[in-house]
Amino acid sequence: MSCKFCGPKLSLVGVVLSVWGIIQLTLMGVFYAIKSVALLEDLPLGGSHKDISEFIGEVETGYTQNSHNCWIAALLYVITLVISGHQFWLNNRSSVSM
């Protein structure tokens, strides 16, 4: 098979990792979207701000930005899942046919 480039172990690792990634990153995206306080420390914030309202604005854009980033990363893991799942399937099939 020409498009097989992962061994059985690597493809399994890919499947497990991407399933984990999809679940966790999607959830993190949701938590950013609902502005979870626990994730405040991880926001991209500038050092100085003039007053409270500017700070709050910055935090809110940070939350939306991060939630979008999380979902995009989750999508990337969906792609990884598809690729490694396909590889895994190929590996399994070839080992059965042997």
Added chain:
Amino acid sequence: MALCQLFIQPEAAYTSVSELGEAGTVQFRDLNPEVNAFQRKFVNEVRRCDEMERKLRYIEAEVHKDKVPVPQVKDMPRAPNPREIIDLEAHLEKTENEILELSHNAINLKQNYLELTELKHVLEKTEAFFAAQEEIGMDSLTKSLISDETGQQAATRGRLGFVAGVVQRERVPAFERMLWRISRGNVFLRRAELDKPLEDPNTGNEIYKTVFVAFFQGEQLKSRIKKVCSGFHASLYPCPPSNTERQDMVKGVRTRLEDLNMVLNQTRDHRQRVLVSVAKELASWSIMVRKMKAIYHTLNLFNMDVTKKCLIGECWVPTADLPNVQKALADGSNACGSSIPSFLNCIESDEVPPTFNRTNRFTRGFQNLIDAYGVASYRECNPALYTIITFPFLFAVMFGDLGHGLIMAMFGAWMVIKEVSLSAKKTSNEIWNIFFAGRYIILLMGLFSMYTGLVYNDIFSKSMNIFGSSWYVPYNESTLEHNKALSMNPTESYIDTPYFIGIDPIWQTAENKIIFLNSYKMKLSIIFGVVHMIFGVCMSVVNYNFFKRRYSIFLEFLPQVVFLCLLFLYMVFMMFFKWVAYSTLSEDEAYTQGCAPSVLILFINMMLFSRTAPEAGCKEFMFEGQGTIQRVFVLVALCCIPVMLLGKPLYLLSTKKKHVKPEQSNGNVNQGIELQEQTDIGEVQPKPQPQSSGGHDHDDEPFSEIMIHQGIHTIEYVLSTISHTASYLRLWALSLAHAELSEVLWNMVLTFGLKDHNYVGAVKLYVAFFFWAFFTLAILVMMEGLSAFLHTLRLHWVEFMSKFYAGLGYIFQPFCFKTILEQEDEE
């Protein structure tokens, strides 16, 4: 566990033991330990089995050589009955001979084939040499030779002789040099390498060879060259000098080669057929033979009756399995159609029976943890039962994280669900086998860690605000803007109902989170530790009760438990009292948060009878009369020490004086019984006697020994209450380390992908998540999990089990075909 005597008819012995082996419930004892292995009754049978095993090994090796697949047996064959044994033996003999003959023939044929191929090559390759020679002409060759030896007479001139053959390639340089030396350069050697490797008929290895033709002059040189050739294991082939003859010969050789090839293929096919048919039966045969051998080995442990009419065997049987054993015996005698039934007779014995804890696949892992420390003495209280809960729990206290617990629980659950298919796959991967054997432990550890993670409110180092935090921010915007950190006063910002379960999520954002968690987790670990240790001490009552040392309950257990409770349980009590009594909202000024005394300082003061002056408005003690109570507690606890130290030795001394005479008569009675039992071996008496009284070993020791023992025990116990309590602080230390490590990992790795203002962050997050996940698994789950596991193991072995567990027993090893076969497979 009962010691039983089996009386079996010699005819039924084989089948009965076979049935017992299938059931796997009895442990046989060697009744003739003084007879060496070659003088036993069934030596010949064992030898026959050995011989059959050897044949099987040979056949297996041949089967493997031809890469014929050996199918696994689906259902285990039973041990063959004696008639089948003879058939099997004959069959094996036949097969072995067949294979031997086949391979012998094959080797001969191959040898032939090799020679012919070599000859063919020699003829073909030399063709080129001769052709070249003929072009140059013989004359020029002789001329050049003559010109070399101008000083010599030309009378020896004649036709050049030659020898053609094949030699191994790696020997060629040495061969050439040797020829040159013996002939002083008068041999002309031409050689050509064979492109394809030839097959060695004996080993089947590939060998590379070179064809050579050596031209020379004179008979003397010829004989010398031949000697050199044989010395170098070069095979020489006749090679006719004339061209046409050579052509004919090549043709002849080719046809012969073709014929030979056909014959060779046929033998190969035949061999393949034989091996395939053997391979089908091979696995079941080897199992049958191994079972047979095990049976005869067991029969060798039996004793012959005086009348030579029945075999007597002694074995340990779990009492619950007695009906199974009787059924197996009945089946065994039915199978051989014997009219006289075998019977089973339980006998009384002073000997300590082996320890047998019936386990299932769930409890086996936990029992193994205990047995690794020491196999319980017979009917000693088995801590494995309590370990099932305490082990995962103490582990979880150290490993508390909902996310990591979830990963571990999922891994354990996967192994438990796929149990059947996974255990069918046998691997020699040791690490995997360890994990798989502990699958239920891992599952429970994971589940408990999820619970403690929920209590610590930690999921991958983040907190969850599920039930709504009980705190709110009372400050206005300008205050927030001008202060870097603000402390929250419970009177203003606490809603007065605590968070529903576990730690309030507000602490995750607090600067003083670690200070708070440290104090909380330290107290928690001391509380768990003290409860665990008191439980361990209480377990010793069960042992004292069973081993008929009731006096120890009063003279050892009671002072021990009083000592532990008065000092350390009291400390635990102070912790709870402090939690309950002191509050910011309290009306009494002495019970506000500023006045809460340190439990540790209070405890130290209590032990040293000293005091610390309280701050203004506060009280030194938590409640009225605490000072007096503490003083009484310490004094009573100190009084327990001499009781522990002297109580038991003095008691033993007093009872010894009273019962001097009866003890001697006891000994006589015992000896009398043993004499009756073992009629054959009268002389080998004294040895088992001292061992047999293992239950109360202090009886026959001198007073000084007992005193020293008790002194050591007492000192150990008193010191250990302090050191073991402190040892439980590892619960706090590891849980702190785990929480901090997971927080650091999040902040160092995952945050890398979360600090971007644009969509590049998504790709960074994708990469960062990969690394974060990898390190979470490798460091936090695997490494930290392993370290927490080891610490938990230590807490159980040292801190818990040292309070009551002796572990001086020996394990019950039943005669069971399944374990015998598994053991041999591992080897």
